[in-house]
Amino acid sequence: MKKEDCFYLGKIVSKYSFKGELLAKLDTDEPDLYDNLDAIFIDLRGNLVPFFVESSQLHKSDLLRLKFEDVDTEADADALIKTELYLPLDLLPKLEGDKFYFHEVIGFTIKDTNFGEVGILQSINDTTAQSLFEIDRDGIEILIPMNDEFIVKVDRKNKTIEVNTPEGLIDLYLEE
Structure with a gap:
């Protein structure tokens, strides 16, 4: 997956628990649209790497609490802090009228x-x-x-x- 085929969803801002959970700040007006994702691409040193979502839920207003498969420790989670999240363009909700991306x-x-x-x-x-x-x-x-x-x-x-x-x-x- 190339970056130009994706849109920027947000950034991982902090750890949430000792079990590898993370909090991501989403760059969207409608965070609830992204509550049930199966996978997210994470930008690791310029490469988009797919991470499978074990569980996710909205935390406060614009934060998404994420638990990825195979990210089970604080050290695993630390490695992902400040990384950017991307999704394929075809997952963008269609806008109508005078609203546009x-x-x-x-x-x-x-x-x-x-x-x-x-x-x-x-x-x-x-x-x-x-x-x-x-x-x-x-x-x-x-x-x-x-x-x-x-x-x-x-x-x-x-x-x-x-x-x-x-x-x-x-x-x-x-x-x-």
Whole structure:
């Protein structure tokens, strides 16, 4: 299994018991979707290694208590702390309407209600306080905040996202 065929589920943050149980912080708004997993891929030194789940249950709000097969001691569990968890993309719940996963809209055409076609979505920058659409318009990078108020429509069939940005925002990038 390659990383590009998977999505990041979360990270193991601590041991839970003396029997090899671990707590993982999940990167999701709906942790209960991942309560009954059979297996999880763990990134060990750049390789995704499958671990079979003996038992799992939600612990507090966004932590998942995990017991893996063949992880039976504190030492076994210690070796997995701070490792990242991945699942195959086909296990992602399907989103509908104007909700989307970042990876699924890369390459979509961005159209603005007033401006018209803006360009092609190259990536999404989520390292800033507000996530940004990074759009390529003939070699010029245009950044549009991923604000729910700006996103008018996500059209998966035609691979377009319609936005309605404040007047002049796109022009700022195009003025020489």
